[in-house]
Amino acid sequence: EAGVVQSPRYKIIEKKQPVAFWCNPISGHNTLYWYLQNLGQGPELLIRYENEEAVDDSQLPKDRFSAERLKGVDSTLKIQPAELGDSAVYLCASSLDGRNEQFFGPGTRLTVL
Amino acid sequence: AQRVTQPEKLLSVFKGAPVELKCNYSYSGSPELFWYVQYSRQRLQLLLRHISRESIKGFTADLNKGETSFHLKKPFAQEEDSAMYYCALGAYFGNEKLTFGTGTRLTIIP
Numbered sequence: 001e002a003g004v005v006q007s008p009r010y011k012i013i014e015k016k017q018p019v020a021f022w023c024n025p026i027s028g029h030n031t032l033y034w035y036l037q038n039l040g041q042g043p044e045l046l047i048r049y050e051n052e053e054a055v056d057d058s059q060l061p062k063d064r065f066s067a068e069r070l071k072g073v074d075s076t077l078k079i080q081p082a083e084l085g086d087s088a089v090y091l092c093a094s095s096l097d098g099r100n101e102q103f104f105g106p107g108t109r110l111t112v113l
Numbered sequence: 114a115q116r117v118t119q120p121e122k123l124l125s126v127f128k129g130a131p132v133e134l135k136c137n138y139s140y141s142g143s144p145e146l147f148w149y150v151q152y153s154r155q156r157l158q159l160l161l162r163h164i165s166r167e168s169i170k171g172f173t174a175d176l177n178k179g180e181t182s183f184h185l186k187k188p189f190a191q192e193e194d195s196a197m198y199y200c201a202l203g204a205y206f207g208n209e210k211l212t213f214g215t216g217t218r219l220t221i222i223p
Binding site (some may be wrong): 003004033040041042043044045048056091101102103104105106107 | 117122147149156157158159162199201210211213214215216
């Protein structure tokens with residue numbers, strides 16, 4: 001089993017440019033999470049999906065961040081426009097419905113210049 | 114509000130010595146506690162969860178509700194234990210978010 005897949009693994013962009021990250025969860029996992037991990041910090045939840053429904057997006061900065069999970073499988077997280085402070089690792093995780101054990105992807109390291 | 118505190122950012126221990134990584138939490142409901150580990154160049158992965166009451170790779174952790182702690186322990190450190198360790202808090206009855214601590218980087222000195 002491949003586990004949670006994320007792409008790209010690394011992305012370097014200039015500020016004010018848009019960027020998108022993609023995540024494919026483990027097959028059969030209904031719950032998908034996007035986390036932000038700043039340097040020296042633990043992961044912080046941005047958004048959680050149950051199937052295609054965003055059930056917790058309270059920490060997502062909606063002025064510039066958006067996410068979708070149209071068919072309840074893979075998901076895309078977008079930032080437009082990116083700011084210098086968005087430089088971080090963006091983690092995707094998935095879990096079986098109703099369980100707390102989460103499986104993480106390798107992350108996307110974003111650098112905004 | 115949920116909060117997890119890992120007071121040590123860095124911890125160095127000699128091989129063969131005991132290891133204890135501290136974790137304290139704040140939560141008004143019934144907590145479920147986890148330890149996640151990230152080895153060099155690998156993804157974050159679950160090490161153990163308190164409800165399983167297992168010993169994984171020689172590590173154990175006991176939930177102490179009175180002291181609101183979930184310290185991770187191992188009696189004899191091994192070089193392969195060097196990694197980043199994160200304590201995480203979730204809701205026992207729900208499929209809610211995990212709140213992570215800031216992590217402790219454990220280095221085992223040969």
